Amino acid sequence: QKEVEQDPGPLSVPEGAIVSLNCTYSNSAFQYFMWYRQYSRKGPELLMYTYSSGNKEDGRFTAQVDKSSKYISLFIRDSQPSDSATYLCAMSGGTGGFKTIFGAGTRLFVKA
Amino acid sequence: IAGITQAPTSQILAAGRRMTLRCTQDMRHNAMYWYRQDLGLGLRLIHYSNTAGTTGKGEVPDGYSVSRANTDDFPLTLASAVPSQTSVYFCASSDSGGRTGELFFGEGSRLTVL
Numbered sequence: 001q002k003e004v005e006q007d008p009g010p011l012s013v014p015e016g017a018i019v020s021l022n023c024t025y026s027n028s029a030f031q032y033f034m035w036y037r038q039y040s041r042k043g044p045e046l047l048m049y050t051y052s053s054g055n056k057e058d059g060r061f062t063a064q065v066d067k068s069s070k071y072i073s074l075f076i077r078d079s080q081p082s083d084s085a086t087y088l089c090a091m092s093g094g095t096g097g098f099k100t101i102f103g104a105g106t107r108l109f110v111k112a
Numbered sequence: 113i114a115g116i117t118q119a120p121t122s123q124i125l126a127a128g129r130r131m132t133l134r135c136t137q138d139m140r141h142n143a144m145y146w147y148r149q150d151l152g153l154g155l156r157l158i159h160y161s162n163t164a165g166t167t168g169k170g171e172v173p174d175g176y177s178v179s180r181a182n183t184d185d186f187p188l189t190l191a192s193a194v195p196s197q198t199s200v201y202f203c204a205s206s207d208s209g210g211r212t213g214e215l216f217f218g219e220g221s222r223l224t225v226l
Contacts, residue, residue, distance in 0.1 A: 008152060034214070043116075043202055043217030044155070088154065090215075099170065100215060102147075104154035 003027055006089055006103030015112050019076040023089035023103045026070065030101075031093030033065045035074045038086045038105065047087070048074060079110045115139070116218035118203050124224045125193050133188045133221045135203030143206040144186040145170075145215065146178060148199040155202065161186055193225045 006023045013019055021035075032051055036044035048063040050056045050072075056063045062075040072091075076083055089103040119134045137144065142163045147155040147170075157170030161180040175197060177189045190197055200222050204215040 004154075006154070041220070043204075043219045044215075045217065046214055049214060099157055099160070100145075102155040104152055 010107040012109040021074040030091040034090040118218035141205035
């Protein structure tokens with residue numbers, strides 16, 4: 001079993017839709033939870049960062065962490081064609097030490 | 113613009129050849145990393161360095177070596193390339209030793225081994 005599981009998609013939605021992206025993980029010691037966005041043929045860039053459980057909102061993006069269920073989510077409101085990218089969840093800390101573990105990434109297409 | 117520079121951006125290589133992927137950062141970050149990205153497998157850590165002069169093995173280190181002679185440079189060497197090393201390679205850095213997972217990535221080096 002992988003430490004981090006993420007549905008690779010692809011996920012296709014119409015412009016303006018609410019998008020929900022999710023990951024599950026097995027290591028209960030993880031403390032830092034991230035979402036990275038990666039455009040085609042580019043490097044990943046940090047989108048959202050959360051420490052421990054709870055919600056964090058930044059504009060149209062909301063990140064949720066439920067440590068009791070080992071489940072994290074990213075919600076995108078009013079999705080735009082420019083949101084079309086691969087979204088990778090990532091986590092680190094605790095017994096994972098200095099290493100960041102990534103999910104496989106979910107490809108998202110937002111149709112105009 | 114500050115960040116991470118990787119070279120080459122793309123390379124086709126014959127099996128058995130030696131290849132060094134270069135990575136330079138100008139953010140004075142202590143920690144640097146090499147990942148490979150393959151379809152369906154996501155980003156997998158090859159080697160890392162928490163500070164200049166030290167290196168460590170990641171999840172998939174076999175067939176790769178690294179050095180960290182100074183803060184800014186972290187080259188990745190394939191001593192004798194094999195087709196299974198065909199991948200996109202990303203260099204990354206962090207100013208927190210990776211503890212918080214906030215990594216800054218380069219644009220990638222796309223390597224094809226024939």
